[in-house]
Amino acid sequence: MITSEDSDPPEYESFETFFKQQFSRVMALLLSHNYSWEEALEATVEAMARAGVGWEAIRSPYAWVCKVALRQAAKVAKHDRRGLTLAIEGGWAGSSHEDEASTSVIEEKSEVVALLACLPDKQRAVMACYYDGLNPDEIAGILGMKRGTVNSNLRHARRKLKAVLRDREEGR
Numbered sequence: 001m002i003t004s005e006d007s008d009p010p011e012y013e014s015f016e017t018f019f020k021q022q023f024s025r026v027m028a029l030l031l032s033h034n035y036s037w038e039e040a041l042e043a044t045v046e047a048m049a050r051a052g053v054g055w056e057a058i059r060s061p062y063a064w065v066c067k068v069a070l071r072q073a074a075k076v077a078k079h080d081r082r083g084l085t086l087a088i089e090g091g092w093a094g095s096s097h098e099d100e101a102s103t104s105v106i107e108e109k110s111e112v113v114a115l116l117a118c119l120p121d122k123q124r125a126v127m128a129c130y131y132d133g134l135n136p137d138e139i140a141g142i143l144g145m146k147r148g149t150v151n152s153n154l155r156h157a158r159r160k161l162k163a164v165l166r167d168r169e170e171g172r
Helices: 015-032 037-053 061-089 096-116 121-131 136-143 147-169
Strands: none
Touching: 015 037, 015 061, 015 121, 015 136, 037 061, 096 121, 096 147, 121 136, 121 147, 136 147
């Protein structure tokens, strides 16, 4: 959710300045909404490209780019799901052994997304990046955090996820 804290600074020198300052922030927003790294990247690039083209007419660049990026990410995710469904229905997904492996991966990803949903936004964004294979330094650069903050969020997220998993096993 975009909050009043997320409002635009009064003015940006240029689109390039805006892009450099806000790209990772838009990525973090999409990751916190449980979009995959690839979906978030594609949507952020598309939103920034559109902003670059219409830069002079955009009054609130950050809010505008966030809105466009969120819509684009939803379209990309829907397209990806539709493509997978068609591939499975059409028998193009491979052998039954490969189908079982694909189903297992999809089920695992769904479980991870459900677990990440119980985390606060910053912990979720950090953990999603970590799950996608990024190291703390890379995460810090992308999300605009200090490495120590990333490590702290990872530590707190792990504790929370362990507690959630323990509660599930105990049937709570």
